[in-house]
Amino acid sequence: MLVALALWAGLTGAADLDSPRLLDQTLNSQAARQSIARILASQPSVSTPYRGARDFLQAQGLGNHATTTWDELDTLPARGHSLMLLHRQTPLSAQQVDRLLGWVQRGGRLLAVADALWDEARASSGDALLDRLQIRVQSSSQLPQLPPAAGDDYPSLTKLYLEDESAPAYMGFDTQRHLDDPTGKVQSWANSNGATHLMQMAYGEGLITLVSDARLWTDEQIQRYDNAWLLWYLNQGSEVTWVFEPVPEPPGRYALWVFAALLLAAVPGLWWMRTRQRPQRAPNLLDRGQLQGIREQGRRSLRELGPGEVLAALQKDLLQRACLHHPGFDALAVAEQWQVLAQLSQQSTRSIGAALMPVRGRRMPARVFTRTVAQLQRLRDSLGPMSAAARTGHPVAAAVGTVGPSAMPAERAVMILLECGAWSSHPGAHSSDLKHAVHACLQLAETVLADGFAVGLHVSSSTSPVHLKPQPGAEQLQRLVEALAQLEPCQINGDPATVLDALHRDEHDYALLVMVTGFHAGIESTWPLALSRAAQRWPVLLASLRDEALERLRQQPVRTRREALLYCGVMQRLLLRQRLHDRLAAGGVNVVDAWPGEIAAESLMRYRSLRQPRT
Secondary structure, eight states: OOOOOBOOSSOSSOOOTTSOOOTTSSSOHHHHHHHHHHHHHHSOOOOOTTHHHHHHHHHTTOOEEEESOGGGGGTSOSTTEEEEEEEOSSOOOHHHHHHHHHHHHTTOEEEEEOOOBOBTTTTBOSOHHHHHHTOEEEEGGGSOOOOOOTTOSOTTSEEEBOTTOSSOEEEOOOTTEEEEOTTOOOSEEEEOSSOEEEEEEEETTEEEEEESOOGGGSTTTTTSTTHHHHHHHHHTTSEEEEEEOOOOOOTTTTHHHHHHHHHHHHHHHHHHHHSOOOOOOOOOSSOHHHHHHHHHHHHHHHHHHOHHHHHHHHHHHHHHHHHHHSTTGGGSOHHHHHHHHHHHHTOOHHHHHHHHSOOOSSOOOHHHHHHHHHHHHHHHHHHOOOOHHHHHOOOOOOOOOOOOTTTSOTTEEEEEEEEOGGGSSOHHHHHHHHHHHHHHHHHHHHHHHHTTOEEEEEEESBSSOEEEEEEOSHHHHHHHHHHHTTOOBOSOOOOHHHHHHHHHHSSSEEEEEEEEEEOOHHHHTTHHHHHHHHHTTSOEEEEEEOOHHHHHHHHSOOOSHHHHHHHHHHHHHHHHHHHHHHHHHHTTOEEEEEOGGGHHHHHHHHHHHHHSOOO
16 A cells, blocks of 8 residues: 655644644554653663564554564565664665565565665765665755745654645654655655655555654654654554664674684785775776767767757757646746746756757857756756656557456467667676566566466577467476576667568467567667557557666766766767657557666566556
């Protein structure tokens, strides 16, 4: 159940924090404060973290227990269970994040603290969970300082208004941290006067809640304001599991082993101290040649098209995003558009006007060009993402249909097409993306087979050709696993028309075509037309993996002309991919545009939406 959180920018009048509130809830504010007060007064002084919070949930009828092992996650049911991840000193590994998000995807609820600050230079927070979810934590001191809203007597507290409640819930989050959602995944959030402290997003069939500060649920803070009530509200109706780090061994037990390890580490450490220390650079998924190629693409466009057309493409993309965030934006006068952008981006109308001013002529000083590109980058990043469906406004295509025990002919099938050309240019950097694509194919195949369809597979741009005719049953899934186990991407692109023509001549009645791919220039001139033609006969689903390397480059701040040219080259590729998605959506293709780690879950959700009967 998605918890509905609504942000209230200001209070209509002063409120008494101790007065009874939230009276329409099963647990109101006063009852929650009285309950936690009794629990803290009766419990002994112990060092167990969140002891009072755990006893409070138990008192409200929510069963909860603690664990220090991740193995329990493999047997913990997802539906009806919440996982609390609030007391972490060691960052999660990528494998732990995979297991955790897989559990949430199956219907679990996750409540985690997000306190690792985003490092702009490294384009990472160092927290695998936050980086996977594309959530950034910033210092509130970096945000514009807003005056308190009129009538707001408690600007430092986070206010949460609920439907049919006359007064908000007040939470005492530490205001030094701010949660930012640059990719627009979050459905709901809660703020104090100057920062966001709580975010919620749907993930698969589950729910993820992130908080900027978990100290409000320690024994020292939980009895203040509505901190205890919020903990109950976020976990109501579920069994709660608290995940803590293992208690460290006594310091003397392994002292000799530690001493020996330190001696072994000292030798390379002393040698390292003699080496010249260079400033660390942000990790990059692309090599020098690829970066140079992208930069050269930007330079060539600037030389052939001129700065006016290059900047006009960036301006057009920015205005399209503004239309998504503000309906009717395109009908406003220019001055009103600038004012709306100023409200959305928290930037001045003067800087917005300078960035959007049309450029005349084919010459522009390098300093002015760099500054304009940097301004457009900041504006774009402040507006967030825009999906293909939102841009085109095309409805979802025809449903796949329903399957009953005997309602569907045995020959009805789903064909999965995997196009590997995007991962041939840099196999090492893109190996994880290919694994995610393969995982998406297998998850879709498993679900489709369980629904009673036959499944087929065709792999293009691979050194070893793969084509499996549609067949039902568990044995077919094993054949797919074996066929996808040793893929070697190459730049040889098979003719898509030939592939789809063969499907037209096939004896199977296809209920759905699914294509899984990453964007590359080789498919831009061939696959859109072929898929659009196929969509005239069957429902077609395109699962398109985003290029994390390009997205990371796009987020690097522009300060020099070289960086401006690199940014323009990156944006040309991203906008080309965006236009490709628009062409496909206009042709009736269902487009799923997702990060590699989420492509399987997003594709499954779209497949299930297509499976719903249309009325």
